[in-house]
Amino acid sequence: MSTSQTGQVNPADVRSEVEAIRANPRAQVVIIGGGINGIGTFRDLALQGVDVILVERGDYASGASSASSHMIHGGVRYLENGEFRLVRESVQERNRLLRLAPHYVKPLPTTIPIFSTFSGILSAPLRFLTHKQGKAKERGALLIKVGLMGYDSFSRDGGNVPRHKFVGRKKSLQKLPKLRPDVKYTATYYDAAVENPERLALDLVQDALATGPKARTANYVEAIGANGDAVVLRDVVSGATFEVTADVVINTSGPWTDLTNEAFGETTHYMGGTKGSHIVLDNPELYEACAGGEVFFENNDGRIVLIYPLNGRVLVGTTDLEADPREPALCTEEEVDYFFKLVDHVFPTITVDRPQIVYRYSGIRPLPGHGDTAPGFVSRDYRIEQTSFGTSKTVKQLSLVGGKWTTFRALSEHLSNDTLALLGLERTVSTTDLAIGGGVGYPQTPAAVANWVKAHGADLGEERTRTLLARYGTKASAVIDYIVAHDDDAAETDAPLATLPGYSTAEIAYLMTREHTVHLSDLVLRRSIIAFVGALTQAVFDELSTLAAAAQGWSADRLDAEREQAAENLRFFHDIVLEAKHMTVTGTVN
Known part of the structure; x- marks a missing residue:
């Protein structure tokens, strides 16, 4: 569940997704928490034909799942922690996602700079045995060589x-x-x-819903309690409360798992997440210095450092600090100073400063409780805890502890299998080789791309069709169909925005009306990478606000509230300062 929304909008309109759940409040399974693991489990169970409901108190993938390093990786450093099972699974899932989601998951060459030959050899065994950070030193060539040989061994089958x-x-x-x-x-x-993780998560939601009416979901719906066998839910948008019942309740609320259980009347101490922050820099010199790949190393304090080009910018991270899930996670000025020192550590002639930061973000990792174990040694593996739901004597509950982006498919399969066992059902569909969303039929050679564009680009032209294919994968065909259907002259409807030529009025209308978009902040933060890359200027914000209002039919008061909420979220969480002045609603695209 997410803490990425501040404030609340109370529109008069009724949300159809919520009403579909209220009209049929009984399911076999209810999943609480729409991060990547909850969404992945929702998709997996829906594919098995299970009657399943997913609710998320914020937007989909807006909590811990939105604060990742955008990496799909095997976790080479987990070898030192002795987490061999996790590394094997992670490497296998990395290879699998390169095949199943090629529209968003791309190979990334990763380079470790090494400044000594033997450093760390004596301390590594002690760190392995005690999981205490101690006075860490940079790993030398010999230790890294041994680790990468082991890492490669996990890719032998199907790598x-x-x-x-x-x-x-x-x-x-x-x-x-x-x-x-x-x-x-x-x-x-x-x-x-993973270039756009939030959109990959949305593809999974759409895959689940495509299985039929047994799969139902709503974002901005919060689980606030238990009433016997029922989960008590609150529509965050309208404030209305209602109940749903199921045979199995799955708690996938990430860092907030214990807090969700507390709302159900159960005291658990499963979680012990740590905070990780990142900054996004518009620094062409640093971008060029990375030579198209990631620079990755472990700092002297034991924290993992990554610097790599992403979406035309440079991502720098990450920190690993103790965190309280009851408090919002923010990237602090001290962390920014730390990042600048990291860049200087490997690229000493490149100047980075605060005006180059176009976006910053922070989140809490859904790690298990870890006592006095150093944050860097806390297990990144996952486990599933089974209990009764609240005071119910019949409803079973599964709580997910841990989990990471890379392993979401395998984790979802595991969680689904446990759920199917509780329901007395068997798996009927495997997700092992099932392409995701816009990865279905995605062309991966220049010739295949040319053929796809030729087949779908008659109305919008080759260049625009290529842009949409890169942005949405083969789901671009649905965007194109929407654009064409809403005007006889598709080229005119698809005219570039005045402030953001890479988008059009009809495309924004599609994002607002066809992709579970509730708030203006959903559009700029998760349905697109507009904010992430620093493209959200005041002029862009103003134009997008007007188009969003027209697409959803917002009143002037609703638009004012949306602008105010979005501007506050952007300032508070991402240090993007915009004016939330009054706007006049003009135009409409239905």
Whole structure:
């Protein structure tokens, strides 16, 4: 569940998704929490034909799932923690997602700069045995070589990325000339990046709903309590409360799992999440210095550092700090200073400063309670806890503890299997080789892309069709159909926005009316990467506000409230300052 919304809008209109649940409040399974693992489980169960409801108190993938490092990775450093099962599963799932979601998950060459040969050899066994951070040192070449050899071994079956490579100082500086000149070696291996994780999560929601009416979901619906066998829900938008019942309740609310259980009358101490922050920089020199890949290393304090080009910008992260899930997670000025020191550590001649930050974000990882174990050594693996739901004697509850983006498909399969067992059902559909959303039929060669564009681009033209394919995968066909259906002259309807030429009026209307978009902030933060890349200027915000209002038929008061809420969220969580002045609603696209 998400804490990414401040304030509340109370429109008079009734939300059809909520009404569909209220009209049929009985299901076999109710899932609480629409982060990536809750959504993945929703999809998996829907594919089995289970009558399943998913509710999320914020927008889909707006909590911990929106605060990731945008990585789909095997977790090479987990080897030092002894989490071999997790590494194996993560590597396998990384390879699988490169195949199943190629529209958003892309191979990413990852380079580790190495400044010594033997550093860390003596301390590594102690860290492995005690899981205490101690006075960490940068890993030397020998230790990293051993780790990457083990890492590669997990990709032997079905692996589709190259093995790692070690090179010396001369070749390292030829490839990355801005690196610290005292670099001795670099090791390069492959993981993957997910360019737009929120849209990937939305694809999973749409996949579930496409299975039929047994799959129902609503965002901005919060679980606030238990009443016997029933889950008490509150529509965050209208304030209305209602109940739903099920045979199994699944708690996938991430860092807030214990708080959700508390609302159900159960005291648990499963969670112990840590905060991770990131900044996004518009720094062409740093972007160029990365040479198209990630620079990845462990800092002296034991924290993992990543610097890599993403969506035309540079992502820098991350921190690993103790956090309270009752408080909002914010990227602090101290963390920004820390990030700048990290960049200077590996690229000492490149200047970074605060005006280059176009976006910042922070979130709490859904990690298990860990006592005095150092944050960097807390297990990234997951487990499933089974209890009774509240005071019910018949309803079973499953609470997910842990989980990460990379393993969401395997985790969802595991959680679904446990649920099916409780229901006395068997799996009928495997997701192992099932493409996701816009990854279905996604063309992966230049010739295949040209053929797809030729087949779908008659109305909008080749360039625009290519843009939509890159943005939505093969789901672009639905966007194109929507644009064409809403005007006889599709080219005119699809004319570029005045302030944001990469989008059109009809495309924004599609995002607002066909993708479970409730608030203006959903549009700029999760249905698109407009805010993430620093494109949300005041002029863009004003134009998008008007178009969003026209698409959903908002009143002037509703628009004012939406603008105020979005501006406050953007300022508070992401340090984007916009004026929430009054706007006049003009135009409409139905």
